[in-house]
Amino acid sequence: MIKPQRGMDSIAPYVPGKPIQEVERELGITDIIKLASNENPFGPSPKAVEGVLEALNSVNFYPDGQSYELRQALARHLSVPPDWIIVGNGADGVILETCMAYLDEESEVITSEHSFPMYDIFSQAMRAKVVKVPTKNYGLDLKAMRQTISPKTSLVFVCNPNNPTGTLLRKEEVQEFMEDFPEEVMVVFDEAYYEFAQSEDFPDTIGYLREGRENVLVLRTFSKAYGIAGLRLGYGIGHPQVIATLNKIKEPFAVNLLAQAAGIKALEDQEFVRRTVEAINREKEFLYREFERLELSYVRSYTNFVLVEVKGDAKLVMERLLSRGVIVRPCGGYKLPGHLRITVGMREQNQRLIRALEEVLRETQ
Ligand SMILES: Cc1ncc(COP(=O)(O)O)c(C=O)c1O
Structure with missing residues (x-):
């Protein structure tokens, strides 16, 4: 066999x-x-549907492998440079690329006991060891997650708000977690539900990148609030060097042409x-x-x-x-x-x- x-x-x-x-x-x-x-x-966002219909007659062509226009649109939307952005075949695609690029059999990954299972699956596929930290009142226990970091830790997945519990980590908790955070460990803030959690209390994770940190990757998606889960479109915001690393192993045409067209239009549909x-x-x-x-x-x-x-x-x-x-x-x-x-x-x-x-x-x- x-x-x-x-x-x-x-x-x-x-x-x-x-x-x-x-x-x-x-x-x-x-x-x-x-x-x-x-x-x-x-x-779906009606504007996204318009984008798909306009693009349909071009599907004889491969999509733009760099997703240039979509990254420009996201960069404007988020007020960050385009080379801080990678778009993926869903946020799932970016999680996979991150695991491929940053994990091997020597690595440990920290996640929560009750969180999004793709972190475990892709980490294990890279033969990394997954360490699960118990939750506290259904929410991620950031203090315990921080204490679990060891010299072997490569990635920490912080799902905020968390799937499947729906809980939110607030600004101050995340700020405390990030203080003296080891530079050689990457923290992935998975903000797939970001749009539903907008509040004064929501941590400004992109702000960590603006401060010049390299070890933060923020994930978001068009699958939830924008309503185009079927097209598969998500993105990561990170340090340009991290984004360049992820781009090395990204499938050349991971994000299809219709998804890119839809994403550009969906962003206009706030x-x-x-x-x-x-x-x-x-x-x-x-x-x-x-x-x-x-x-x-x-x-x-x-x-x-x-x-x-x-x-x-x-x-x-x-x-x-x-x-x-x-x-x-x-x-x-x-x-x-x-x-x-x-x-x-x-x-x-x-x-x-x-x-x-x-x-x-x-x-x-
Ligand atoms: C926390 C979390 N991250 C990532 C994803 C994947 O999103 P996408 O559809 O963009 O691959 C989901 C989807 O349910 C999710 O709940």
């Missing part, structure tokens, strides 16, 4: 939220709602982002009220999903919800058994979820 490289032995595969079509095929039901992958329920965030915040409050009525405890979220504790077997609850056409995410894989992660939908979807959840809880408890 052909054996894969040793790093593959320890990898538990990522289980994505079930696609609607798969549930239709498997259960023979229609009218399904997906609240499992933190997508934008209000659709009104769409604003309306999305406003609606999600309103709907989160609706869900909180309903969870309280059902006497379920939940974690207040700075994202477009909510972690809720369903007393008992969360997988069974998920399966029963599925049979009623509602897809949610059980969190056993995130080491949070008894919890569901539920993407905030539109009002009718949220109402349907709550009706189904109420029925299922009555059946199972």
Whole structure:
């Protein structure tokens, strides 16, 4: 038998939220709602769609491997030089490139016990050792993560706000974490849910780069607030030398032509982002009220999903919800058994979820 490289032995595969079509095929039901992958329920940014339509007739060409125009647009948007930016096939693509460039079998990676699984998967693929630090009240324990850094540590993944718990690390905590932070360790701030967390308290992580630090990489995505998860577009902001290193191993055409066109237009559509965030915040409050009525405890979220504790077997609850056409995410894989992660939908979807959840809880408890 052909054996894969040793790093593959320890990898538990990522289980994505079930696609609607798969549930239709498997259960023979229609009218399904997906609240499992933190997508934008209000659709894609209409300007992004315009961008895709304009670019469609050019797909006989390879995309611009440097994503020149998109990086210019992002640079203007973020007020940083374009050579501080790398765009990727989703933020996932940039996480992969970072692991490829900075890890080997000698390295240790620090992440949180309950955080985004791709950090583990890509680190293990590079044969690095992943060290998981317990959370505190569902949030990342930055003090403990800082204390865990050893001479072997190469990368620290700080997911803020955190997936799957939705918790936020505030400016002061991050500032303390960054004081005397070892120069030879890279800290990756994964801000995939940044747009939902905007507040005075949000740490200015790009500011660390402006101060001249080399060891900070900030990740963001167009998959959530901009609503173009299906196109796969994310980006990293880092020191130009780090970006140059990542570019060495980047696939030549990792970011497709339609995604680049959509990204440029989506950035002009801040009104769409604003309306999305406003609606999600309103709907989160609706869900909180309903969870309280059902006497379920939940974690207040700075994202477009909510972690809720369903007393008992969360997988069974998920399966029963599925049979009623509602897809949610059980969190056993995130080491949070008894919890569901539920993407905030539109009002009718949220109402349907709550009706189904109420029925299922009555059946199972
Ligand atoms: C914390 C976090 N980082 C990164 C990603 C990946 O984002 P993208 O769709 O840009 O690959 C996700 C997607 O769910 C996420 O939750």
